[in-house]
Amino acid sequence: MSEKKKSKCIIIPCSGIGKAVGTITRRATYIVTEELLPNDTDSICLPLLTIEDKETVQKIRQNPCITVDGCVAQCAKKNVEHHKGNLKGEIKILDVIKENPKLKPGNVLDIGPDGEKLARKTAEKVVRIVGDKS
Amino acid sequence: MKIKPKIGLIACSGEGLCEGMISRVATRRILEERDDVVTICLPLFLAGGQEERDFAKDNPCITVDGCDKMCAVKGVKMYGKVHPKSSIVISEIIRKGKHSGPISKSRIEPEDEKLVHETMKIINKEVDRVKEEE
Numbered sequence: 587m588s589e590k591k592k593s594k595c596i597i598i599p600c601s602g603i604g605k606a607v608g609t610i611t612r613r614a615t616y617i618v619t620e621e622l623l624p625n626d627t628d629s630i631c632l633p634l635l636t637i638e639d640k641e642t643v644q645k646i647r648q649n650p651c652i653t654v655d656g657c658v659a660q661c662a663k664k665n666v667e668h669h670k671g672n673l674k675g676e677i678k679i680l681d682v683i684k685e686n687p688k689l690k691p692g693n694v695l696d697i698g699p700d701g702e703k704l705a706r707k708t709a710e711k712v713v714r715i716v717g718d719k720s
Numbered sequence: 721m722k723i724k725p726k727i728g729l730i731a732c733s734g735e736g737l738c739e740g741m742i743s744r745v746a747t748r749r750i751l752e753e754r755d756d757v758v759t760i761c762l763p764l765f766l767a768g769g770q771e772e773r774d775f776a777k778d779n780p781c782i783t784v785d786g787c788d789k790m791c792a793v794k795g796v797k798m799y800g801k802v803h804p805k806s807s808i809v810i811s812e813i814i815r816k817g818k819h820s821g822p823i824s825k826s827r828i829e830p831e832d833e834k835l836v837h838e839t840m841k842i843i844n845k846e847v848d849r850v851k852e853e854e
Contacts, residue, residue, distance in 0.1 A: 601733045602761045603748055612735060616826040631734035633791035636766045637798060661763035668766060694748050 594628045595674070595716045596646060599654040600662040601632060606691040607656030607679040610701055614654055614679075614708035622713050635665040646671035652715050654708060655679065675715035682708050724854055726758045727847050728779035730804075732792045733762065738822035738832075739786030739810040745828050746839035747784045750847070757847060762792055765799035776800025780854055782846050784808045784839070805853070806846040813839055 599615040602608025619627045628649075634642040646666055652675040653662035663676050682704055683689065692698030697705065731747035734740025751759055760775045775781075776796045781804045783792035788811060796804045814821055814835065822832045 599735060600761065600763060601735055601744070603731055603733055603744060603751075603759055604761060608761070612733075613826060615735065620826070629735050631732070631736040631740060631789075631791065633732050633734060633762045633795060634736075634789065636763045637791050637794040639789070639791075659761075659764060659767055661761060661767040664767035665763050695745065695752075 592626075593649045594626060595623075596649045596651045597627050597629050597654065597712060598632055598635075598646075598651055598662045598666060599629070600656050600660075602656045602659075602661070603694065605656060606693050606697050606701055607683075609694050609697050610679050610682075610691060610705045610708065611654040611656045611662070613697060613702070613705035614677075614712065617705060617709035618712045618716075622709060623716055626716060627712075632662055632665060635669055635671075638669070643669045643671075648672070650674040652677065652712055654712065675712075675718075677708060677711050677715075679704065679708060682711070724851070725779050726756055727805075727850055728775060728781040729757050729759050729784065729843065729847075730762055730776075730781055730792045730796060731759070731784040732786050732790075734786045734791065735825070737786055738825050739814070741786075741825055741828065742810045742822055742832065742835055742839060743784040743786045743792075746836050746843060749836070750840055750843050754844075754847065756851065762795050765795050773799045776802050776804070780805045780850050782806040782808065782843065782850060784810070784843065786810045788812075805850045808839065808842055808846065810835075810839060813842065 691701035
């Protein structure tokens with residue numbers, strides 16, 4: 587008897603290299619995919635979407651996706667939308683910062699304790715969206 | 721007097737593999753050390769406008785990719801319509817230098833520092849070489 591394989595939710599951070607918010611998107615994604623929901627979530631390399639890698643494009647169309655963006659350019663969301671991915675939710679770190687004005691992240695290479703807290707709060711938001719979609 | 725353009729460093733920052741983290745951290749450290757280099761977030765080639773797509777035309781580029789999928793190289797060719805002046809691939813550095821591969825996608829562990837330093841040394845050498853040629 588075969589059991590239908592449950593699709594995983596794909597978490598896609600922008601991983602921007604210019605600002606600390608980019609690193610926070612990345613850290614939040616790993617908190618979700620490695621610690622909080624390792625069996626229900628997965629990630630991809632965003633640049634594979636940028637270069638239109640067929641396997642990756644197929645993956646984001648077949649699985650629900652949540653994007654996590656650092657800045658207003660919203661590269662993760664735009665890359666998923668461009669390829670008609672199955673976008674189920676989007677998070678902007680700038681919103682998480684607005685909700686937690688006392689937390690001041692460090693820099694790109696070291697987001698610091700406040701950056702880590704912001705990453706964890708972002709991860710919790712992602713988990714809630716995954717829960718809503720399952 | 722002709723003003724020489726800054727050298728563009730483009731890291732893949734791939735989220736899906738540990739080598740992406742090495743490409744990201746080594747590139748970022750060079751950006752903080754030198755004032756003759758600039759960068760752009762790779763996914764911005766698709767998400768941004770013409771100005772972002774012209775980055776590779778305006779700045780001679782060196783790509784720093786994690787694996788042999790070489791997203792940064794392909795991104796420069798696809799969107800910038802030029803070839804990078806130099807291409808660095810972390811998996812090749814690991815193979816040639818007989819390094820053990822990095823062990824974490826989310827952070828640089830102390831045992832990965834040697835690989836980061838070797839990558840930075842190669843990037844610095846290539847920046848100097850490309851500058852000389854321009």
